[in-house]
Amino acid sequence: MRIPCPICGTRDRREFTYQGAAELLRRPAPDAGDAAWDDYLHNRDNPCGEARDLWFHEAGCGAWLVVERDTATHEVMGAELAEKVAS
């Protein structure tokens, strides 16, 4: 598997650390309540098809990426910096 790092170019997935669904970027406010926090911490979809997940380019530039890929075909559609998505 190869991931197109926006900073380093396309690299082997062994350079990256997988985290999980990109929903982790949508951190609730501290007082958003138990339900919102429970959802944020624990509830994930398990999509067959297009998915957005977080990869850390640990053996590269150190950027967190949101990688768009297809869990059924393994196609990687693209990747963007988590920092850009977050801000």
Add this chain to the structure above:
Amino acid sequence: MRIEGRGLCQSNTSVPFTFDGERLTGREGDTLAAALIANDKRVVGRSFKYHRPRGILTAGSEEPNALVTIGHGPQQDPNVRATVQELYEGLEARSQNAFPSVSFDLMAVNDLMSPFLGAGFYYKTFMWPKNFWEKLYEPIIRRAAGLGALSGLTNEDTYEKAYAFCDVLVIGAGPTGLMAALGAARAGADVIVADEDSRMGGRLLAETGEVDGKPGHAWAADIVAELATMDNVRLMHRTAVTGAYDQGTYGALERVGQHHPHQPGKPLECFWRIVARRAILCAGALERPVAFPNNDRPGIMTAGAVRAYLNRWGVVAGRKVAVFANNDGAHRTALDLMAAGVDVSAVIDSRAEAQALGDYKLFTGAQVIGTKGRKGLESLSIRQSDRTLRIEAECLAVSGGWNPSVHLACHMNGRPEWNAETLSFLPRDGMVPGMTAAGAARGQFSTAACLADGARVAKEVVIELGLTPSDTAMPRAEDRPYRIEELWAVEGRGRKWLDFQNDVHVKDVRLAAQENFRSVEHMKRYTTQGMATDQGKNSNVAALAVLADATGRGIPETGTTTFRPPYTPVSIAAMGAGSQGEGFAPKRVTTSHTASVDRGAPMIEAGLWYRPSYFPKPDERTWQESCNREVTMVRNAVGICDVSTLGKIDIQGPDAAAFLDFVYTNTFSTLKVGRVRYGLMLREDGHVMDDGTTARMGKSHFVMTTTTAAAGLVMRHLAWVSQALRPDLDVVFTSATEQWAQFAVAGPKSRDLLDAVVDGGIDPESWPFMACGEVDVMGVRGRLFRISFSGEHAYEIAVPAGYGAALYRVLLAQAETMGGGAYGMEALNVMRIEKGHITHAEIHGRTTAFDIGFEGMVSKKTDCVGFSASRRPGLLEESREQLVGLHPVDPAGKLTAGAHLFEDRAEPVRTNDHGYVTSVCHSPTLGHDLALGFLTNGRARHGETIKMVDHLRGVTTLARVCDPVFFDKEGARVRG
């Protein structure tokens, strides 16, 4: 036998080798299989289940029968295909799965039992009594069935792994691959040509047809020579592409050092990961046998293999050869043999309309219905309409047609498509993104069609890559039609073998269907069809044709089993190259490593780091003695310990303090410059992630320390927080763990020691507890932190790593003049337990700040990572297991880590569990064992007597619950 004047290698250099201990000679350029045929060796192995004598079936990597063991001792390499192994002087080959010998095998008694050993036999027979399977049946079956064995000795051979990148990967260098490579290379693409053979050319090396007016092999040699001169082409011989993976990644196995005598240090194999923008699959096709009664006798081979042995190596597997086929191509075998002066006794063609292409005896509409010759073919019976004839033959060349090698195209779960015209499965477009099949791999079987297809696909590919295709003239070559008619199995008395290696025959497949294992995947598992080392390359299509017939479905509806990597066997050693022993994980050593080892310290692993366990004195016999001495030394004088392995993260920027406020539960923006503060870090789910001290070196400059084990984790976490959660904060950070060597100087004499070492000395007023700042050590700019993990008056002094070894020497020398010295991990651990300091034994991922008694560090916050989740009621209940200290009621009592805690009179069973012990030591300071642990509602139970039970070690000890800080609760020593 050898046919003089035939074969591509005209050198007459003879090559001595042994087979089962017998001295034989082959010729330069031979494979082991060719040399065995030249020496009239017919039986080369025994089958897996029935121990039937088997001979060479093919001339390529798909060989199911001729598996041999090469070499002996640690170098012993089992299950090597004789058809792939190149001959070299002194090669030592042995047959497998036969006792006492391949020609007289006692286990062949299995063959007589075969009526009882049909498909599913084991499942039906060895069911009861239940425990007999493990104790009796399985060991016997395993001994009786099997292939070659490993030596059991440590493999000292060298293997490699490597990476390559290209625009176009051409898989296979037959006529299609060579044309494709030429087209792509002339257009300027970076090309890798990988071919599993020692010589490129594919079928052109095995056939007599001309290409462009010269022998096919000569044309191939010319093209290979041209490609070899081009800078943008890499030719990879002996390299089998074994798997197609995501985003254009391909696995390939190169045989580097197996075609010559063992050369120490030279790798045997290299496992490649090749990343290609585009790939052209020119893997050709594999000929399939026909399942007729007793079709497994030595001497019965595929027709294409017979031509390959004759035309490429100049050997024939018998003086009289017959041909049995359902297509025109196989007739060329008769023509080639006759031209070489070999007697062709008959060509038996199942097609009624077949035409002779030359002057040989042709039986049309005929089938082989039986064979004779236990250890090698002697004769065959054929049936033509109503008559039966006997034909003399020592070798039978069989062709049931060709199966395109679609394997790699199917590795990403694509299914090939049945083509009724060629009676074969063909790849569909787009099965592997970026890969296009060409030539025989997609059912183009004439040489001309292959050449044209290779050129066509190359042109498509270079255009897609944005290059300009160059005009390449199409070479002339044979373009005969394929002309095939269906023929899978011939009825008659005797077993009609499909999978030669796993001994699966037509009846087994029919039985599977009858017993309702009708899906092709079920049939495969019930009969073991296609599960041998050749993975059904020779037999799967015929087997599923038989299944289709037995279930009354067509072949397309029956479908194929799943094709999975690797295409040919890959040794685990090649995939794991470089990762054995110390290569398994990187080894990190500190700047004091050599000095520690010189002092006899046993090194222990801490993450990837190696740290000294203790420093034994000559009169000390146990680690405990050394550890006790080191603790006492630090508590009474001074000790030196390398703490460089702790993660050091340099954090700078105008928002650095705000950033720390967000990642730590406690506040750092209020920390004064020149001061250090302990910090606790939570995960977003409210549990403790890590702890450590952070020093404020300047207004916008902090140095964070992490635990040794969590340094990488914390770095990743900081990157996450900074990039994803708080991109608004202007802060940068980098790991400086390896840039600084840092040493703890601990003990009542630590200030005196540093006073002597640090330029200008240590002024007590400027260096109170938790102070930090820059200092010079013999002119080297360093950092000093007055922090303590031991509970003593202590410092940590850091210098750039290049000075680490020197500073350690200086510190030790100075300490030794003051009654101090080095201490290791054991003493460090004892002292931190005495002080109740936690490590990852306590913050193991399931504990909260509340559990370890640091709730006050969280509650004042409005937000930080983990703040909201840590407020959940379940994480703040008094009934949670809380950090406590434990000491034995009887001072001689033993405490053990991992033991569980129970009320004194309660039965020590899980339902009565009240907690567990995380850290244990013997305290020389207090004279008894100490433990840290977690106890239900523990903070309210100080003074209570509790029962510690270690079920694993069989230890039960009564212990008293106390505060986790056992020694110097007031901290007088640390501040003094």
